[in-house]
Amino acid sequence: MEDEGFDRPFRFIVTGQYLAIHYRSSNFEIRRDYHARGNLFYLADDGxxxxxxxxxxxxxTDHPDYEGDVFYIRNGPQYLTQNGQWADHVSDAIKVQIDPVGDYGDDEPPLPPPLPNPVIGTDNPISADGVDLYLPDKWFSLYPITGDCLWSGDAGEFESKLYFGGNPYSLGTCFQLSEHEGKTRIRSNEGKYLVVMMAPSVAAYQDEGCKQHTRFDRCPSCMLHYTIGYSSELQEGFLLVPKGLSTMFVLNDGLFYYKVNVLKGSYAEVQRVEDIDDASLFQFVA
Known part of the structure; x- marks a missing residue:
């Protein structure tokens, strides 16, 4: 134990449920509460x-379909269940995810109080930790399911484009969501909306004919050069198309889907794709 680095603190998320995980008297306890009000754990150096x-x-132990993003908690051959007991079969186990804790030192922000009604509409999409995405005045972190969500994937802005960096996703931009005519508007904590855009550096090199096109045109020369960016001007919003687990979705602008393109270890952009099977999965965390 003395050889451990203790440099990867986190709290557990129970996928799709408003629950917090504690550890007391040599047992895990799972309670209805905001996940960040659970106990602090550390990931050992062996991962x-x-x-x-x-x-x-x-x-x-990795979930076989979402390695590096979704896990089971194991004790020898047994798996943790929602009532805090251990079961022999993984089908009885809870699915958990990781919320990395930032290095705040002595200035860790205060935790918000529990939500009496974390879900206000049964048909509304929910965050990874079981909170209604359309809950008024609630802010969320956005991150892609890439197999490395534990310690990277913070959302940010570069040249007006949405990108994901090399820090824990919990340190990224926060967003507020609202529903409008069947689509979801996503607004950052700086008052900008996520929109479909073409970066100026890309637009400058388009053919003359393409310069007259918009994001709605299905031009084979330019339609896949659009990305997701930030703007103070509101657009229609996005469709959060359910795919994967109940908290996961792909982004659709009405015509195209979006995929995370990792350009280097600490920088990934979002690119348009035509097929939903090529799109990346995303989640929000409260």
Missing amino acids: EGIIHNHTYVGAL
């Missing part, structure tokens, strides 16, 4: 061991 109060308390 599997779960540490609490300098003690190994279990291990992470």
Whole structure:
């Protein structure tokens, strides 16, 4: 234990549920609460061991369909269930995700109080931690499901484009969502909306004919050169098309889908694709 770095603190998210995970008296406890009000854990240097109060308390096992993003908590051959008990079969286990804790030092922001009604509409999309995405005055982190969500994927802005960086997603831009005529408007904490755009550096090199086109034109020369960016001018919004687990979705602008294109380890942009099977999965976390 003395060899552990203790440099990867996190709290658990129970996928799609408004629950917090605690560890007391050598047992996991799962309570209805905001996930960030649960106990702080550390990931061991081997990437599997779960540490609490300098003690190994279990291990992470990848979900076979979402390796590096969704996990089960294991103790030897058994898996943790929602009632805090251990089961022999993985089908009885809860699915968990990781919310990395930033290095705030002594200035960690205060935790918000529990939500009495985390879901206001049963048909509304929900965050990874079970909060209604259309809840008024609620802010969320956005991140892509890439197999490396634990310690990278913070949303940011570069040359008006949406990008994902090399820091934990919880340190990225926060967004507020609202529904309008069947689509979702996504507004950043700086008052800008996520919109479909073509970067000026790309637009400058388009053919003359393409310079007359808009994001709605299906021109084979320019239609896939659009990306998602930030603008103070509002557009129609996006469709959050459910895909994968109940908290996951792909982004659709009414014509095209969007894929995360990793250009280097600490920088990824979003590109348009035509086929939903080529699109990236996304989630929000409250």
